[in-house]
Amino acid sequence: xxxxxxxxxxxxxxxxxxxGIEPAAAQTTRxxxxxxxxxxxxxxxxxVDTPSDTIKRRAPGIVDSITARDIAxxxxxxxxxxxxxxxxxxxxxxxxxxxxxxxxxxxxxARYNSMDIDGNPIWFTSQNNxxxxxxxxxxxxxxxxxxxxxxxxxxxxxxxxxxxxLRTLRAFDGGSKPYLSLGARVGAYDQDGSGxxxxxxxxxxxxxxxxxxxxxxxxxxxxxDSQRTRNFDRYVAVDGYSQVSxxxxxxxxxYQGKYDKDIRRNAIYGKLELRANDRLYAFASANVxxxxxxxxLQRSGVYIYQTSGRTTDYSDGKANFNKAVGQTKExxxxxxxxxxxxGGGVDYQLGARSVLxxxxxxxxxxxxxxxxxxxxxxxxxxxGSYDVSGDLPSASVSTTGFGDPANxxxxxxxxxxxxxxxxxxxxYALRADYDFNSSPAARGLGLKAGTGWTRLDRDYDQQxxxxxxxxxxxxxxxxxxxxGSSLSNNSAMENDWSAFWSYMKSNGVLTGDAQATAxxxxxxxxxxxxxxxxxxxxxxxxxTGLRYEHTxxxxxxxxxxxxxxxxxxxxxxxxxxxxxAQASFDVTEKLRxxxxxxxxxxxxxxxxxxxxxxxxxxSLGNPVIKGTNPNLDPRQxxxxxxxxxxxxxxxxxxxxxxxxxxxxxxxTQRTQQFDAGGIAVLxxxxxxxxxAARVSGLEASLVKRRFERLPGALKGxxxxxxxxxxxxRWDVVFTDGSRRGxxxxxxxxxxxxxxAVSYDAGPLDLNLAWxxxxxxxxxxxxxxxxxxxxxDTYEQLDLQANLVVGHGVRLFAEARNxxxxxxxxxxxxxxxxxxAVNPGRSYFVGVKYRY
Numbered sequence: 001x002x003x004x005x006x007x008x009x010x011x012x013x014x015x016x017x018x019x020g021i022e023p024a025a026a027q028t029t030r031x032x033x034x035x036x037x038x039x040x041x042x043x044x045x046x047x048v049d050t051p052s053d054t055i056k057r058r059a060p061g062i063v064d065s066i067t068a069r070d071i072a073x074x075x076x077x078x079x080x081x082x083x084x085x086x087x088x089x090x091x092x093x094x095x096x097x098x099x100x101x102x103x104x105x106x107x108x109x110a111r112y113n114s115m116d117i118d119g120n121p122i123w124f125t126s127q128n129n130x131x132x133x134x135x136x137x138x139x140x141x142x143x144x145x146x147x148x149x150x151x152x153x154x155x156x157x158x159x160x161x162x163x164x165x166l167r168t169l170r171a172f173d174g175g176s177k178p179y180l181s182l183g184a185r186v187g188a189y190d191q192d193g194s195g196x197x198x199x200x201x202x203x204x205x206x207x208x209x210x211x212x213x214x215x216x217x218x219x220x221x222x223x224x225d226s227q228r229t230r231n232f233d234r235y236v237a238v239d240g241y242s243q244v245s246x247x248x249x250x251x252x253x254x255y256q257g258k259y260d261k262d263i264r265r266n267a268i269y270g271k272l273e274l275r276a277n278d279r280l281y282a283f284a285s286a287n288v289x290x291x292x293x294x295x296x297l298q299r300s301g302v303y304i305y306q307t308s309g310r311t312t313d314y315s316d317g318k319a320n321f322n323k324a325v326g327q328t329k330e331x332x333x334x335x336x337x338x339x340x341x342x343g344g345g346v347d348y349q350l351g352a353r354s355v356l357x358x359x360x361x362x363x364x365x366x367x368x369x370x371x372x373x374x375x376x377x378x379x380x381x382x383x384g385s386y387d388v389s390g391d392l393p394s395a396s397v398s399t400t401g402f403g404d405p406a407n408x409x410x411x412x413x414x415x416x417x418x419x420x421x422x423x424x425x426x427x428y429a430l431r432a433d434y435d436f437n438s439s440p441a442a443r444g445l446g447l448k449a450g451t452g453w454t455r456l457d458r459d460y461d462q463q464x465x466x467x468x469x470x471x472x473x474x475x476x477x478x479x480x481x482x483x484g485s486s487l488s489n490n491s492a493m494e495n496d497w498s499a500f501w502s503y504m505k506s507n508g509v510l511t512g513d514a515q516a517t518a519x520x521x522x523x524x525x526x527x528x529x530x531x532x533x534x535x536x537x538x539x540x541x542x543x544t545g546l547r548y549e550h551t552x553x554x555x556x557x558x559x560x561x562x563x564x565x566x567x568x569x570x571x572x573x574x575x576x577x578x579x580x581a582q583a584s585f586d587v588t589e590k591l592r593x594x595x596x597x598x599x600x601x602x603x604x605x606x607x608x609x610x611x612x613x614x615x616x617x618x619s620l621g622n623p624v625i626k627g628t629n630p631n632l633d634p635r636q637x638x639x640x641x642x643x644x645x646x647x648x649x650x651x652x653x654x655x656x657x658x659x660x661x662x663x664x665x666x667x668t669q670r671t672q673q674f675d676a677g678g679i680a681v682l683x684x685x686x687x688x689x690x691x692a693a694r695v696s697g698l699e700a701s702l703v704k705r706r707f708e709r710l711p712g713a714l715k716g717x718x719x720x721x722x723x724x725x726x727x728x729r730w731d732v733v734f735t736d737g738s739r740r741g742x743x744x745x746x747x748x749x750x751x752x753x754x755x756a757v758s759y760d761a762g763p764l765d766l767n768l769a770w771x772x773x774x775x776x777x778x779x780x781x782x783x784x785x786x787x788x789x790x791x792d793t794y795e796q797l798d799l800q801a802n803l804v805v806g807h808g809v810r811l812f813a814e815a816r817n818x819x820x821x822x823x824x825x826x827x828x829x830x831x832x833x834x835x836a837v838n839p840g841r842s843y844f845v846g847v848k849y850r851y
Contacts, residue, residue, distance in 0.1 A: 051705065053647060053652040055146060056645065061148060071140075073756075074767060077139055078265070079166065081139065083103050084100065085754050085769070087700075088162075088697070089103050090749055092104055096837065106162060106697055107745050109747040110129075111602060112635070113161045113162055114159045119359050124365055127606075138267050146164075146167070148165065150596040153530040157549050168271075168287075171218075171221050178209065180849070180850070182205070184205075185846030191838075191839060202227065202228055207223035217274060221269075221270055224268050228265075232258045233258070233261070238250060243829050248830050250319070253302065254304065256490070257300065260296040264290075267289045271283055279348060281346070285342070285343045291337045298494065299330075299493065301328075303324060317388045317389030318389060320385045322382075326378060326487075328477070333371055335367075354437070356433070359433075361429050369421040371420075375411050377408040378409060382397050388833065391836070402487060405485050409474060419462065422459075429452070442536050443538070447532075449529075460520050463514050465511075466512070469507060469508050475503065479503065519611075521555070522556075530545060543583070546579055549578065551574055552574075554570070579599055580596075580598050583595050592647070598641075609631075622682065625685070626685045632688075635662055643699075651704035653701065655699070662693040662695075665731075666688065666689055669690055669737055695728040701721070701723075703720045706718050716761040719756070721754065721756070722754050724751060726751065726752075729741055730744060740783070748777055752772070754772075765802035770797050773793065774793055775793055789826070789827045790827070792824040792833075796818075810850075813845045814846075817840070822836040
């Protein structure tokens with residue numbers, strides 16, 4: 001290969017790595033006599049499946065990955081589930097169910113992180129914070145997903161925890177050969193759906209690629225995924241404890257119930273690609289993701305007041321109670337999410353060692369929630385006992401007539417309501433990157449620079465219909481429950497509540513609430529520019545750079561001033577300079593050391609700056625303002641990383657330590673302005689940048705795909721393990737300005753671990769995966785540690801068995817959650833359970849085909 005050709009290869013490789021793409025050689029085969037080899041062009045991976053150790057070694061910073069081959073060995077169906085296997089990453093649950101919804105990276109939940117798909121920024125957020133909702137992505141769309149722990153200057157800086165880069169299949173992955181992967185499965189849960197939401201759970205998917213045209217210059221990719229899950233979570237909860245003489249005694253409801261779920265996800269994605277003259281690569285992509293979730297929680301139990309004489313004989317978490325109130329109600333969620341993502345780009349080789357890349361994309365994202373929330377039915381004067389000493393709290397009632405729905409009366413003190421939340425996001429993004437000689441394959445001085453623009457055009461609307469029965473009208477549960485229902489066996493909890501809503505709409509008084517202060521229209525622009533210089537030798541690489549991001553928004557909402565609704569328009573801009581320095585050194589051919597210093601940020605949650613405010617008057621007629629703060633700065637983090645990576649045939653071992661110092665964290669706080677006489681003339685209770693946090697951690701991984709040197713059948717063994725330790729401290733600020741430290745951030749585990757063992761022997765392929773997660777802080781804190789809420793230690797065991805039957809066809813069987821452990825939240829002085837959900841085990845069979 002000539003020097004000029006090498007330079008072109010290095011330039012193309014540099015651009016590819018910077019955009020999360022892997023370069024691939026031109027496909028022409030040459031004889032030994034043909035010494036000239038065509039230049040590398042940015043087309044795709046050298047293989048359809050690139051091993052995670054290869055990705056890690058080529059990456060410019062500290063990166064951990066999971067690939068399509070890894071995912072195919074496990075029963076994960078969404079990206080949120082699959083990322084739970086990556087070192088330092090943990091999935092977080094969605095709306096109090098057992099379903100994985102978003103992810104935490106190195107102790108920072110989704111609002112602190114960023115994501116792209118094939119280089120396009122993804123802002124599939126929840127309704128009012130910036131956390132990407134990853135469950136909408138099916139696992140089958142993944143060719144590889146890279147979690148960047150140390151971002152480079154060309155990547156989105158909203159990445160305190162890290163940046164997730166999802167790469168889908170490309171037409172030139174693995175060369176010009178066609179590729180097709182198909183799969184289908186059907187199965188059931190221990191706890192199949194009830195309440196009209198039962199039925200089989202299934203999934204089918206497919207992805208393929210081909211090249212066509214003269215010399216195979218054109219390529220196409222098409223993929224689909226359709227899945228449906230119908231099951232229920234077993235649910236228990238205690239919504240209040242009091243600490244009495246160092247013990248945790250119930251002072252609230254002890255409930256049990258079922259959380260029915262019916263989840264449908266459909267996706268279709270595709271690309272058209274072109275590579276020409278070994279200097280040009282272009283593509284256009286289209287993706288549609290659609291999710292419809294119905295969640296239906298019905299619960300009942302007793303509300304126990306911790307007052308004198310109402311609880312007796314307390315001992316070791318057990319007590320008797322009297323004068324308690326029985327309560328039963330339902331929560332009904334209908335959630336629809338849809339995203340359409342269009343993207344395109346061009347990579348053009350300008351010279352021997354330089355490449356220009358242009359990218360553009362458009363996202364149309366809609367997130368609608370209909371919530372039905374009735375008031376409770378109650379029965380008073382109950383006696384019995386409770387037990388919160390074990391894994392699941394329980395209460396038993398001795399009062400005659402408890403099971404008869406005719407004894408349960410609707411509480412008409414406040415309205416039942418139906419709330420409608422509508423979120424529409426339009427995201428536009430353009431970027432240009434210039435790369436000169438800065439890939440790891442290059443030698444000497446390299447330069448990379450670029451600019452980007454991203455706009456979020458968001459419209460959020462919330463309104464509520466309230467239904468209240470006329471004074472004096474009595475509604476009993478027996479009037480809207482199926483005949484023969486009894487609360488003694490919880491059958492009333494599985495009641496179809498449509499009869500209740502029909503009654504309320506026919507007999508109740510309807511009042512509408514536009515909830516104007518919750519509505520907002522936001523146009524947010526982020527203009528970024530960066531430049532970095534690198535120097536690469538035979539055994540080392542140095543990179544230093546600077547990124548600047550200017551954020552500007554126009555925000556229209558409504559304020560309520562002394563009961564009157566008034567339009568409010570806000571405008572603000574701010575800028576952030578973000579230095580970045582990273583280095584790697586190869587001690588030997590196999591051992592690499594890395595170090596990094598980076599600065600990142602996390603923009604304010606929408607609920608903290610974009611919604612309206614409410615102004616009332618105090619007793620002296622002076623204003624009291626509560627709500628949002630449009631002048632919030634982003635949270636900012638200074639990050640330090642050290643890592644060692646050792647590579648061997650078919651795997652790697654790595655260990656790293658890191659520290660993140662976060663400042664300008666937001667907490668709602670009361671401030672006042674006083675006149676000369678010491679009288680408060682203005683009181684504000686709004687979010688301020690007064691908090692801080694820090695996380696220190698250790699990550700370790702060991703991967704060996706096959707033990708080829710073992711004798712006989714043992715050669716088929718494979719092994720993968722990782723462990724993360726996190727030491728977090730969150731300095732929280734209360735409304736009155738007082739402070740306390742909490743030993744954890746939102747959704748930050750104390751530790752994480754994964755252990756996977758595979759065995760591949762001829763036609764049989766076995767895969768066992770064990771996921772463990774240490775005690776995790778939920779983010780709910782009180783004035784003292786006894787009021788903090790944690791998630792207890794959790795483990796999950798999954799199994800998949802494959803049998804090759806020939807011609808690319810495999811039959812498989814898989815089981816998920818064999819440990820059948822509850823996902824438990826705990827609180828109090830002795831870590832008693834406040835809430836627990838459990839989906840039960842699941843079992844599926846299916847078939848896969850790969851060509």
